[in-house]
Amino acid sequence: MGKNLRLKSARAAKDMSQKDLADAVGVTRQTVNAIESGDYNPTINLCIAICRVLGKTLNDIFWEEGNNG
């Protein structure tokens, strides 16, 4: 698994630190860091919460084209 650069980018666009985002969704800084690092499998509710905060959808940040058909 590669890094989630779309997440990193969307967070940067909101000028939020990993801790800011972590606090906003109610997890720890390490969890956000791990998700961006890529070697991780978060729950969908956490993914949804992150998307809400960043004003993005699941597809925007967690779906990869080519996953599909």
Add this chain to the structure above:
Amino acid sequence: MGKNLRLKSARAAKDMSQKDLADAVGVTRQTVNAIESGDYNPTINLCIAICRVLGKTLNDIFWEEGNNG
């Protein structure tokens, strides 16, 4: 949390039983049932695997408009 009727519908459209889908994504029937029942928080990798099998995207099955902003 309500039932995930979009998942149930997409599965029906492929004429797959809960067990068929469970086998296809490598989890148990109970896990698929729990996800459809709604009171559950699966990992995103499992959600992605389900979407792949059903020919849908994360937004199609797990994203709710109004979640957004």
Add this chain to the structure above:
DNA sequence: CCAATAAGTAAAATAAAATTGACACAATGT
């Protein structure tokens, strides 16, 4: 009627997500 499949649910055990605390390093500002 009987066997087989699909579905809903539940309790206990296991695998993995998430927390906590800690240490290190680069960049920024005083």
Add this chain to the structure above:
DNA sequence: ACATTGTGTCAATTTTATTTTACTTATTGG
């Protein structure tokens, strides 16, 4: 030089997703 902030990572613990086993109900076909 010093303190602060953001980031990366690690080990140990707690929480939770998932499994396993099992019981129930409804439906379909022999």
